[in-house]
Amino acid sequence: MEPAELLAAYEQMAVIRRTEKAAHDLFLQGLVKGTTHLAAGHEAIAVGASAALRPDDYVFATYRGHHHAMARGATPEECLAELMSRATGLCKAKGGSMHLTKASTGMLGSYAIVGAHLPMAVGAAWSARLRGTDRIAVAFFGDGATNIGAFHEALNLAAVWKLPVLFVCENNLYMEYTPIADVTAVARPAADRAPAYGIPGEVVDGNDVVAVQETVARLAARARAGDGPALLEARTYRHFGHSRADPATYRPAEEVERWLKHDPLDLARGRLIESGVPEAVVHEADERATTAVQKAVEAAKAAPAPDPDEALTDVWADGGAAWRT
Amino acid sequence: MEPAELLAAYEQMAVIRRTEKAAHDLFLQGLVKGTTHLAAGHEAIAVGASAALRPDDYVFATYRGHHHAMARGATPEECLAELMSRATGLCKAKGGSMHLTKASTGMLGSYAIVGAHLPMAVGAAWSARLRGTDRIAVAFFGDGATNIGAFHEALNLAAVWKLPVLFVCENNLYMEYTPIADVTAVARPAADRAPAYGIPGEVVDGNDVVAVQETVARLAARARAGDGPALLEARTYRHFGHSRADPATYRPAEEVERWLKHDPLDLARGRLIESGVPEAVVHEADERATTAVQKAVEAAKAAPAPDPDEALTDVWADGGAAWRT
Amino acid sequence: MADVISYREAVAEGIAREMRRDPNVVCLGEDIGEAGGVFKTTAGLLKEFGPERVWDTPISEQAIVGAAMGAAMTGMRPVAEIMFSDFLACCWDYLANEIPKVRYMTGGQVTVPLVVRTANGGGLGFGAQHSQATENWAFTVPGLKIAAPATPADVIGMMAAAIRSDDPVVFFEHKGLLAAKGAPVPPDHVVELGRAAVVREGVDVTLVALASMVPVALKAAELLSGEGVEAEVVDLRCLVPLDVSTVLASLGRTSRLVTVEENPYQGGWGATLVSVVADEGFGLLDAPVRRVAGECVPLPFADALEERVIPTVEKVVAAVRGLAAY
Amino acid sequence: MADVISYREAVAEGIAREMRRDPNVVCLGEDIGEAGGVFKTTAGLLKEFGPERVWDTPISEQAIVGAAMGAAMTGMRPVAEIMFSDFLACCWDYLANEIPKVRYMTGGQVTVPLVVRTANGGGLGFGAQHSQATENWAFTVPGLKIAAPATPADVIGMMAAAIRSDDPVVFFEHKGLLAAKGAPVPPDHVVELGRAAVVREGVDVTLVALASMVPVALKAAELLSGEGVEAEVVDLRCLVPLDVSTVLASLGRTSRLVTVEENPYQGGWGATLVSVVADEGFGLLDAPVRRVAGECVPLPFADALEERVIPTVEKVVAAVRGLAAY
């Protein structure tokens, strides 16, 4: 990554981090209903991958997907408005935190059933190929998803059909409250499964935005060239609990400390300074991020609630919800 | 295997072969309704494995399961009566060819949804352990089952919980009409997946009853001793088509010929003669098998049809079918 | 054009017509290519359209339907085959939680124009795991259109409508009807989804049926005619959209309703129709509403047992006779 | 004994009572051990019974329920948790094709004494994939018993009956009721499956409800009482066995039926109940039967939208008022 690119990536990560913090606070204030699964700590995966993808590629994410939505073009305001049940939300307040989607920029959805979107990404890659494009598809998922059936079916089909799809596991060491190591037969839940599908399996530091960008770029180029899928395991850690107000007390303090020291923003900042970018410039990026998110919070708060009758639209392609004639 | 054991195994295989042939003929005569999936060619896997198991172990099989039912104690008459919709059938004519079950001898069922019984076998092994026994469970399944989600979930759970369960894949190179190689990312659909679960994966000649017996005995001892599951891929070939009257024209003539020459009965017969058993003795075993199956066919034909009201029993443990009070 | 076409041939023909019209229509499923499908309902497609349009898959129902979904969201019109409708259970998450919900939960950002075709129903001695009529499973999930044709012409016409639909459609092909024959079907025959057909007129009772139960109801109507009872028979064709108007209009003439369905009584589609009628048609009814439905047991193997479970002509006749007192 | 017990605590207490009684009862599921379940409905079980009785699993719904089935067939009484009832779709094959059918298709050779517990229902802003009331899915499948308690006492009593049952039971714990409180429950409290409860007496109309809809119906009844309409409220408690007698007996007194269900109208459980009544209770009815059910859309996220979709007290009151003309 060139310094300018890295600075842009840094700022994007800073925006995501602040948006997640805002979402957390708004949840505790009762302004965000239901649940949230915050991605603070995971920013480098979304931003690094996004930097390596083309705008016309397809991305599929999980309920922990705010970072992917924003990395693929959703604004903090759109996201927060959705979380706060506003008519101006990304999904008109019909989706909520777990289903952020921005189809217009290729962010084809956040799915809340573990593993379900991996076959969808396979289908998008298949479609890209059938329509004669060289787009690729990427599915981001958690370590916990590697033990569910859909994972296995998706990887095998992608490999057999040699489709341009990347499977990117965000291994944050935990499912909800249980360590992935307790329930997985191999040490590297994703990478160690790649040989079962005859595809490359790699591990990358998911907190290093440069490493993520480079690795995804390489695997994406391979996929785009027709050499088939790959499985990437990006090691990372979440800064908040699993969801809502989970204090994550099941994680050893020493482990938390170690990972908080290995923060994606800190890492990127270090790289920026190292490459000669003045601290003041980085600071300005931080400031811009802070302001942007503050404005987004205010705008989302000010936005109107949805009309209840909106509940009876959008089932069918004609916009309606009639099930009888 | 001692010669006496091998002779018994040979006779059992001969009985199975003749029963399958009878089932085929009865189907063509319209006396067997629905469908059949014959296991002629697969006999050595059922008989070899059975010889290595204890009578109190648990076995789970597929719709292609006649050989397992008989290897685990079902008589040809019980099986054929079931296929011919007789009240005396193994499952009272409620199950049919695809669901042969003999729970009293640990043959816990034949399941017609590909892959579904693998988790059940895991559960039986878990239960064996929880109840403080050293029983093991075995799931037999086809090559096609290795690409379905339940396979993945079952193997991972068995490995994580280190359960006494063996997964035995009967790789006959085809699913229904499509070669397994066309739709599988690795060359050995079962064995090549074992590393993804950190368990042993082996390949055995599934037409050699001695090799099967020895391999299963070794893996069973391991499982019984608490060393966890294993995945065995037994190479074999079916003599009939996939089901019903399928002529299996999708298989190259050369391939068929090669495999018919590698017949499990011929192989066992060769070994018997080699080990000094007189041809006449083998011939007698053949004759006994022929007579037994002929008698079974006659008995099954003579058996009564089920009372239609039997359809309204056996849903609940109380024997009834009432869904309302 | 051949003199007659079978229901089985109509499936392949219906798909082929749409594949000729629209290059975005692709098929995927187990053994659908060279083998032409285990029911021969995709026979000839690989030959005509080649391997870039007709894809054999592993035994991976989740990947089949999940991939179809991803392709549908990105510009294709996939037609996915699930070999037996019982196996919909193996990919139920896609039918229940993903495909019917993604348009709604994204606030209308994406559409999922796909068809999931599947061989449905009993009566062939295939046992408990290969014989169910599962259209009622799909009926529990808002967001799926549900088609279940009873004739070759409807197979072609409804297949056209299903593939052209921008909404997801589950298309139930009844195994018991595959050999049924019908008149050849004119080019560009389209049967709009959600239009029931009055396939026999009558004034004494309305029989509402679907798929294989349509011929059963028609035969019952014939027998009843001999007894002086003229039954009107409505072929629903679709469960969603559900053509309530046609049913209520028929009841306006007959004042009596008997539904004929292969689903088990508990949770069968007839229940929903009856509940609409018990509300909106209360004033029309002269007699109790009867449902001739499957018994609430798994499907048994033996013919004699299966007949005890699945509705038959005799059971329909008996149900109608039972209303004579009113 | 504490003064009150919450529905949430009642789940853990109900399981614990049976685990104390019977060493063959074991639990498995995601995050049920140390974490006590994401809804804290298994809190304390690991501590009391240890890791050989309480097993954390990978995210593998098929393996969880499939393993429970294999264990149940071989002498154990497993209690499997599926975290949200929406995820039943991920192991639907076991619920639809395996567990309810194996006894029947083996001619009665095996039984499957297991409980699948799951957090059900909406109203909490969890969105389309975590909010469904899916008891109607199970209701399409003969061979499953279906329990859905509305009070802490019933949770304990029905949990005892479910775990002791030799038949498979799907046990729906309503997320919206978890915080509800009730009186402490005496030792060995067992509520037989298939017995509805008349939870309020009345003579003008019968409201039949289940789980979280029971308090909704009760509140509606109170409001209606102020208008001079006395509603009888029946808590069904189970869908299978379905207590038709209690409902018909109530109708004998009231002649009017309104069902209150969280399922979508299409394919909801109320439909089957109404169809029984439209047949066997035809002579009792003075008015149309009304179903207050979920709208036929996925569950939306925002509170304002979700309330538009799920039955509310107002909707029940309006439905009953609508019958005043009869």
Ligand SMILES: Cc1ncc(C[n+]2csc(CCOP(=O)(O)OP(=O)(O)O)c2C)c(N)n1
């Ligand atoms: C099929 C399914 N099972 C269970 C859940 C409940 N659940 C939601 S998130 C989660 C943990 C997922 O862990 P992981 O895949 O590691 O992702 P992370 O949350 O750590 O990003 C679970 C079990 C679900 N959503 N879907």
Ligand SMILES: Cc1ncc(C[n+]2csc(CCOP(=O)(O)OP(=O)(O)O)c2C)c(N)n1
């Ligand atoms: C989940 C599921 N999908 C599809 C089928 C239809 N089907 C029955 S047998 C079969 C082929 C299975 O092949 P394999 O596992 O190799 O076993 P074999 O028949 O060769 O013994 C298929 C696709 C099924 N029964 N279950």
Ligand SMILES: [Mg+2]
């Ligand atoms: Mg994780």
Ligand SMILES: [Mg+2]
């Ligand atoms: Mg095979």
